[in-house]
Amino acid sequence: MTFKPASLLLALIAVASAPAFAQNVAVVNGKGIPTSRVDAIVKQVVAQGQQADSPQLRDMIKKELIGREVMMQEATKQKFDQNADVKQAIENARQAIIVQALVADYAKKHPVSDADIKAEYDRFVAQTGDKEYHVRHILVETEAAANDIIAKLKGGAKFEELAKQSKDTGSANNGGDLDWATPSSFPKIFSDAFVNLKAGQVTEKAVQTPNGFHVIKVDEIRQAKLPTMDEVKPQIQEALMQRKLAGYQEELLKKAKIQ
Numbered sequence: 001m002t003f004k005p006a007s008l009l010l011a012l013i014a015v016a017s018a019p020a021f022a023q024n025v026a027v028v029n030g031k032g033i034p035t036s037r038v039d040a041i042v043k044q045v046v047a048q049g050q051q052a053d054s055p056q057l058r059d060m061i062k063k064e065l066i067g068r069e070v071m072m073q074e075a076t077k078q079k080f081d082q083n084a085d086v087k088q089a090i091e092n093a094r095q096a097i098i099v100q101a102l103v104a105d106y107a108k109k110h111p112v113s114d115a116d117i118k119a120e121y122d123r124f125v126a127q128t129g130d131k132e133y134h135v136r137h138i139l140v141e142t143e144a145a146a147n148d149i150i151a152k153l154k155g156g157a158k159f160e161e162l163a164k165q166s167k168d169t170g171s172a173n174n175g176g177d178l179d180w181a182t183p184s185s186f187p188k189i190f191s192d193a194f195v196n197l198k199a200g201q202v203t204e205k206a207v208q209t210p211n212g213f214h215v216i217k218v219d220e221i222r223q224a225k226l227p228t229m230d231e232v233k234p235q236i237q238e239a240l241m242q243r244k245l246a247g248y249q250e251e252l253l254k255k256a257k258i259q
Contacts, residue, residue, distance in 0.1 A: 025062050028069040038062060106248055112240045120236050121229045128184045128226060134219040135186075135194060136160075136176035139167040139212050146206030146213035153202055159217050167212055176217070182224055194218050 024032035041061050046053050080086055136159060140146050149162050160175030171177055183191035193207040197218040206213040229236075 026066050026069075028066055029073055031069060031073065033062075033065050033069055037065060103245060106245065107241055110244055110248075112237050112244070116240055117233055117236050118229065120240060121232065124232075124236075125226060128182045128224065129195075130224050130226075131195075132180050132182055132222050132224045133194060134180050134221075135178045136163065136217045136219060137168065137171070137178060138163045138165070138176050138215045140165070140215075141167065141212055143206045143208065143213050146215050149215045150202065150204070150206070153215070159202070162215075180222075190214065190216070 023035045025035045025038050026033045038058055038061050042053050042058060045051055045057065051057055075081065138146075138149055138159070140149065152162060153159060163174075163176030164172055166172040166176055168176070183195050185191075187209055190207060190209055193203050193214075194216045197203070197216075199218055199220050202217045203215060207216060208214075
């Protein structure tokens with residue numbers, strides 16, 4: 001496996017503040033590069049599964065660190081470290097690293113439990129429902145226009161033909177087709193109007209939303225193919241942790257004196 005330079009750069013940045021010890025892997029113009037820095041990068045690379053520890057990997061990292069130190073010394077010589085923009089960027093990076101450490105510590109001390117994940121999954125299933133609907137609609141400006149369409153449909157007109165006058169240009173030329181979806185994919189006022197319809201039925205009244213007035217038809221109904229809890233567990237865990245972190249930040253904001 002070839003070690004990617006971009007990944008190596010990220011590893012270098014991650015351990016830039018690693019403590020220095022007496023033993024150096026190299027000395028550049030009198031400035032030592034501690035072996036511990038190489039060890040830290042190797043540990044990170046191996047943990048990420050990018051490459052196994054080897055003399056070749058360590059030699060590559062050593063060369064990268066030497067090259068970086070040479071560039072750093074030259075940048076300092078030219079006083080880029082005194083540049084206002086550079087100082088601001090360093091401060092931003094410092095804050096990001098410290099906050100990241102705080103977040104990691106909070107996440108470790110306040111893990112998302114399996115019970116929390118199951119409860120969230122159950123809420124998702126309940127909200128999504130166990131059925132999918134193949135729905136069509138026709139969107140018009142006024143209730144009168146929608147009622148006129150409903151009357152024409154009762155008189156035998158084809159839904160697909162009337163759909164050509166729909167304001168929804170995305171579906172108008174496709175017979176008003178909105179494809180298969182669960183009720184939760186639509187605004188509640190829209191889905192409430194069709195969930196009790198049988199396949200082939202059309203809404204008896206115009207359905208008003210902020211977009212206008214809809215006439216809705218259900219083509220087909222089938223059992224929803226929902227992902228299992230194991231399939232979505234990582235996403236749920238991440239979402240719940242982000243929710244915890246947002247709450248933690250909100251608590252800190254309430255305690256802070258902000259002027």
